Amino acid sequence: MSHFCRHCGALLSHEVIDLGHQPPSNAYLSVEQLLLPEITYPLKVYVCTECWLVQLPAHAAAEDLFTADYAYFSSTSQSWCAHAERFVTAAIAKLGLGPHSQVVELASNDGYLLQYMQQRGIPCLGIEPTHATAIAARVKGIETIERFFGTALAQELIGEGAPVSGGADLVVANNVLAHVPDINDFVAGITRLLKPQGRASIEFPHLLQLLKGNQFDTIYHEHYSYLSLRVVQRIAEQSGLVVVDVEELSTHGGSLRVWMAHQDTAESSATVAEVLAAEVAGGLEKVAAYADFQQRAEAAKYGLLEWLLRAKRQGKRVLGYGAAAKGNTLLNYAGIQADLLEAVADRAVSKQGQFLPGSHIPVISPEQMADLKPDELLVLPWNLIDELRQQLSEYSLVTAIPELKQWS
Known part of the structure; x- marks a missing residue:
């Protein structure tokens, strides 16, 4: 069976790693389910030698992986909540956010981050497709829409009288870009959702660190893509966004926080060039980087x-x-x-x-x-x-x- 790149559409022919057939990693089982057949899918990753997006073919639909009883609750980790609170404090200062601002988080989970926006009196909205985590967020008083995000939902959100009428000042997307099968539509949705001078902050595990740290265990079916800054920059540019800044983080074994804006509204920082240079030095757009x-x-x-x-x-x-x-x-x-x-x-x-x-x-x-x-x-x-x-x-x-x- 042939597979094609989810960004550029090229044929995927270069295999990076094969971890065998495995069930979805968050599909925990009850005692009764142990007696039933268990579905497994190939866990084989490819790199597109046209656009260099490292990816897992979408063997399972997002709706089958991110189910109503999805078991991952972000607030379980104290360090992750502390990370989120530090981000909120910094973002408010960086962007001058206040009571008249609008913040939207995509894949907002159980409100682990938006709770800190709410505490500071900043209007916020969560987009979270899994029912159990959305309920937990609502218990905290955070308005949450149970939908998968893309251009269609973005358009609904910004219409007159809609929850984000006029657009968002800040869109946050932490550890979700890798989880979306249609990555082009997802990023295009962010473009549509942002105000003309708005900013998007996206965090994702850095492919460079994944390879350096032998982090093969971060490969699972919920992670469709394994991302470099250069690839994210290409996807953003196609959707009308520009990467204006990047921060290197220690989370998840080494992540990037990428700041984006509408094209022609801001210039890229020197840090963007530095990280891109590190990726070139790491050979991320050469097949040799994946050989061992x-x-x-x-x-x-x-x-x-x-x-x-x-x-x-x-x-x-x-x-x-x-x-x-x-x-x-x-x-x-x-x-x-x-x-x-x-x-x-x-x-x-x-x-x-x-x-x-x-x-x-x-x-x-x-x-x-x-x-x-x-x-x-x-x-x-x-x-x-x-x-x-x-x-x-x-x-x-x-x-x-x-x-x-x-x-x-």
């Missing part, structure tokens, strides 16, 4: 398996911590099940009592984990290791990406 990615992923997989098998032989009890989507990619790629990893603890009540997709490892509460007295904990959301080292200081922690590491 598969082998490095396999090495990490074997390292994890060897450690788990050794612990098993030594009679140690190893549990996982953090039922993150990236952890499901890793566990399923390595073929790890409950015989090697007895359970995974998570603070999210929405996941407790469920089972991980594919591996069927049970998800338990941190209190249940403590009762089991594990000898070591495998931290699956390795990007939160600093936060978790403080929360779990009494435990011996291990991460598997980019390679096996034990934290003292």
